[in-house]
Amino acid sequence: MKIVNIMVIQRNGFADTVSVTTDLPTTMPKVDDSPMYFTFNVECNKGEEYCKKHFPDVPIQLIRG
Numbered sequence: 420m421k422i423v424n425i426m427v428i429q430r431n432g433f434a435d436t437v438s439v440t441t442d443l444p445t446t447m448p449k450v451d452d453s454p455m456y457f458t459f460n461v462e463c464n465k466g467e468e469y470c471k472k473h474f475p476d477v478p479i480q481l482i483r484g
Contacts, residue, residue: 423454426480427466435466439474 421442428436436458443455461469470479 422474422477424478424480425470425474426482427461427470428482428484429464429466430484432463434460434463435469437461437466437470 423440423442425440426438428438437460438456438458440454440456445451445453445455467479467481470477
């Protein structure tokens with residue numbers, strides 16, 4: 420499995436949501452044809468830092484909302 424990119428969504432006062440897109444096929448091919456992704460939460464305003472530390476070579480898109 421290769422991690423293609425990461426999106427970090429930061430919202431004031433809430434945990435950051437991190438969405439990791441992989442090169443694996445979707446788990447629901449009859450419903451969706453996008454690649455497989457997974458999400459997890461990180462401490463508020465720490466998602467970008469966490470991803471840079473643990474996924475240093477993966478492009479990160481930061482969204483502040």
